[in-house]
Amino acid sequence: MQILSQIRLRFVPVLESLFTSKGLAATKEQIDAALAMIRPAQNPQFGDYQANFAMPLAKPLGLKPIEIAQRVVAEVELSGLCSDISIAGPGFINLKLADEFLCQQANQAFHDSIPIALDRAGEVQVDRLGxxxxxxxxxxxxxxxxxxxxxxxxxxxxxxxxxxxxxxxxxxxxxxxxxxxxHLGDWGTQFGMIIYGFRHFGDPSAYQKTPVPELSRIYRYVRRLMDLLEKLRDSPKWEQALSTAKQRLDTCQAELDSVETAGDKAELKVARKNIADAQQQIKELEEMLSKAQLQLRLAAQDETLSRDLVQHADLHEAVLAETSKLHAGDPENVTLWKEILPHCHDEIDRVYRRLHVSxxxxxxxxxxxxxxxxxxxxxxxxxxxxxxxxxxxxxxxxxxxxxxxxxxxxxxxxxxxxxxxxxxxxxxxxxxxxxxxxxxxxxxxxxxxxxxxxxxxxxxxxxxxxxxGTVMGNDGKPFKTREGDTVGLEGLIDDAVTKALEVVAKLDDAKVGGPEFSAEQRREIAEVVGVGALKYGDLSQNRTSDYRFDFDQMVALDGNTATYLQYSFARANGIFARAERTPDSIRTADTSIQLTNEAERTLLLTLIRFQDTLEEVLVDYRPNLLCNYLFELTQEFFRFYNRPDCRVVGAEPALLASRLAICDLMARTIKTGLALLGIQVVAKM
RNA sequence: GCCCCGGUAGCUCAGCUGGAUAGAGCAACUGACUUCUAAUCAGUAGGUCGCAGGUUCGAAUCCUGCUCGGGGUACCA
Missing domain, CATH: 3.40.50.620 (HUPs)
Known part of the structure; x- marks a missing residue:
């Protein structure tokens, strides 16, 4: 359910009447702009929601903000929705949702188990939750x-x-x-590389046995040859550029000296900047050259490589020729392409299966x-x-x-x-x-x-x-292996799962009654935890910024991580066993969520904001807002969970049912929210 | 040169369609396990929001300039 739009709707008549009372006709844009200023309160002390439109409307309406706020508070019809409306400061309007409304909305979500498919095949299904x-x-x-x-x-x-x-x-x-x-890249230069490589560097028996690794080897080898050839070709150019840059530095230095005696500040600054630029350029060129020389030296020690560098000196052109032959419908290349392509699909499909992406x-x-x-x-x-x-x-x-x-x-x-x-x-x-x-x-x-x-x-x-943005390594540069290669995705998943397995095992071993999981169960949990950590580490970042890929932090499994959220699901679930009930047993028409204290209220308030959050996600296509929400929800849940006056087990029957219903709604919301991030949960951790 | 993106706590980052005292997590420190699983919770400490102007009742958020960093910039994708 949408809470915000329900509240906003109630303010439309008041806003319109404010304009008409001053002889003005409100445009839809003006009304919408004012309504947009009704939002969840930034600070709980200001209530649940706040309306900030009184101040900006003061000028167009020719009224004092406080007068606008007073009229709004007097006239707005909020029955059944809010229990309290008040003015603070220059004209902030603070709103408190009525407890009955909160409960009614929460109950509606709780009782709505209609399945919604998140993919076309219907393999991932979650509850509608109102x-x-x-x-x-x-x-x-x-x-x-x-x-x-x-x-x-x-x-x-x-x-x-x-x-x-x-x-x-x-x-x-x-x-x-x-x-x-x-939109797969299955037709570009890379296939020209593979086709060429397959013919000249392929190992037929290896391809027979394990086609995918062999194709991958061929690709990497051609890639390497092309890089080396490029370096061979460009090194003289870089040398040239380097000597030019050095000359430039000398010129700049001389300029600086003459400017320094003249003493013009602006010119001095320009001269210094020129020197810095030249130095930077020299440094970059020297790095490129020394790297290239090192690689070429290493290549020279490899007989096969040295031979191929000579024999395939025109590799770049040859690859382009293979590509354009493919595009032109050359029968041999097309046949080879058709032969190779399914193996390439197998390769990526394996990763998608692992990530549950379809x-x-x-x-x-x-x-x-x-x-x-x-x-x-x-x-x-x-x-x-x-x-x-x-x-x-x-x-x-x-x-x-x-x-x-x-x-x-x-x-x-x-x-x-x-x-x-x-x-x-x-x-x-x-x-x-x-x-x-x-x-x-x-x-x-x-x-x-x-x-x-x-x-x-x-x-x-x-x-x-x-x-x-770009995924950066720990050095703040695009994430690469120590050797300078790109990091394989599959290896990354393996590492995350291995790390997760260590933690799962350690914590299971530490359990009071002794370990409860088999080796197989531990592996299953680790898979869900590891893959979840990897995905969440990415999704919880604002997508527009570059971010530092910090493996240890990602699988640290505490703080704002997928594991923390998954854990809250397991804990909410665990209560049912303790209470000797099942979620199904309380999902009956006569179960009703009641409010008995502030911790429950805050938790429910967060729970019913689920849809508003998802809509917010789509405004700027930002899954990190969903992550923030789920993190906040989990924190509220654990606050509830740890409070002595929120005990579930042992509560008298109506209260027990209500609190179990809250736990159930919480667990389903977390499960659904994580599913929307492509992350799974496990019943026990 | 031109264009785009960024600079927020020791570290990693939220917050950016203007709102009240700038928030998390990690790291540090204090406290809570005979407990509904301590992968938790309660608390302490930590900031000239890159710099300087401007717009506004109000600016981390919008505008201008500067600075630092990243990216892009004619036949690669």
Missing amino acids: ISAPASIENVVVDFSSPNVAKPMHVGHIRSTVIGDSLAKVCRYLGHQVTTDN FDHCFGESHYHDRLAPLVSLLQKQGLITVSDGARCIFLENFDAPMIVQKRDGAFLYATTDLATIQYRMEHWQPNRVLYVVDHRQSEHFQKLFAVAQRMGYQDVHLVHVSF
């Missing part, structure tokens, strides 16, 4: 994860996968029509291949294309560089595919909204993409780039 249908049902496409299937998934994929999955689930839960689509569609780039040429003709017909330097470009206002849809050599680019994808989705799914959960570095690409889509005539669809 959630009301949206004012208008939107047709939403969520485009997320989108790894390149030719290479193993790495840390970089975690954010898109986890954030996109969560947003899709929240949309579904709130009643929107959702299509999830994993998609309605996995239409990769290859899916749109046949649409690219006709699309470019269409763009041409629409007069959007300008040929520049032989490439077909779309020039846009406010952008220096155009969007290139066809290269000089005739090949298409990801911009082309992305446009074709919009076209396909509009034709087949007619979405109102498409969310692209992709990292922030591509924001300019999406700005251009959306601008072009507009000009193509797709004006009714809301295209949104849900961007997110």
Whole structure:
């Protein structure tokens, strides 16, 4: 149930009458702006909700804030909703929800066990908990994860996968029509690399036995060769740049000396900055060079590698040639691609199974291949294309560089595919909204993409780039292994689960009556805890900022972590056994939640804000707000749980039923909230 | 050069469509296990919200300038 909108609705007549009494007609925007200032109280001492519109309305209405507040308090009709309304300070209006209303809303949630599916297959189902249908049902496409299937998934994929999955689930839960689509990279240069590598560096018997690791090895080897060749090629350029930079430093130094004697402050500052820039550049170049030289020296010691570097000196061009042959429909390359692709899918599917992430569609780039040429003709017909330097470009206002849809050599680019994808989705799914959960570095690409889509005539669809920051390592730089490689996602999951298993075992061993779990149970719990920790560590961050990937903190299992939330579920569950009841036994029509003290009241107040929180999540596509909410809810639960006057077991029957119902509602809300984050729970921990 | 994002407690970060005394977690310190599982709870301490102006009844939040850091910037994705 929506609490905020119920409260806000009651204020509309008062606000309108305030305007009309001054001979003004309130616009919808003015009313909405005022209503938006009704929100949960920042501090419990101000009540449950607060309205802050009296101050900003003072000027347009020509009244003192306090007069506005007084009139509102006198006239607003809040019966059945609030038990107290008061004015504080210059004109803050503080509201307290009526206990009966609180109980009634909580009971409604408690008695609503209608299952809601969070995925199209219906594999994940949660209780509805009194959630009301949206004012208008939107047709939403969520485009997320989108790894390149030719290479193993790495840390970089975690954010898109986890954030996109969560947003899709929240949309579904709130009643929107959702299509999830994993826009796989299955058609690009990486496949040219694999095809080339398969022919020249492949080990047929290894491929027969274990195709996936062999393909992965081939990819990595080609990648490495290409990197080394690039370094061989660019080293002289860097040397050149280095000597230029050194000269520049000398010039700057001389400038500084002459400015210093002249004594102009502004010029002095510029001169110093130039020196700092030059020094920085020198440092960077020297680092690049020394790294490159080290790697080249190491490569020189490897006979195979040295030989291949010579024999495949034109690797870059060769790979591009294989890619364009594939695109041109070369039978051999297409056959090989078809042979290899399923193994690549197996590889990523294993990770998705582990993460419990599924998609309605996995239409990769290859899916749109046949649409690219006709699309470019269409763009041409629409007069959007300008040929520049032989490439077909779309020039846009406010952008220096155009969007290139066809290269000089005739090949298409990801911009082309992305446009074709919009076209396909509009034709087949007619979405109102498409969310692209992709990292922030591509924001300019999406700005251009959306601008072009507009000009193509797709004006009714809301295209949104849900961007997110980079995952950093402990050194504050993009997360890499010590060797400088990207960190594999699967290994990361394994590490999280291993760590979780240690903790689960340790705590189980420490139990008063001795360990209660078998080795198998411990492993199952550790899997849920470890994967949950990994996901929650990501989701609880504000998506727009870069964040530091701190493994120890993530699986520390206390503080604001998934484990803390999972634990609260287990504890709420555990009470039933102690009370010798089951959740089913109290979920009967005659069970009713009652309020007997403040801790219960605060807990219920938090519980009934579930839907308002989920709607807030969708305003800016921010799952971290749901994390914050669940963390707060869990804290309230443990406060309730630890209070001597909130004992559940041993309470007299009506109170026992009421408190068990509160525990049940709490457990189901946590379970549902975590499910919306793609995180599971276990009955016991 | 131009464009985008960020700088909040010792550390990691919330808070940013303006609201009352700026919050968590970790780390530190004090207290609560014959207890509905102590993976918990209660409490203490910790801040010129990068700097300087401005708008406003009110600014961490909006605007301008500066500074520091990250990213992007024509045929990779």
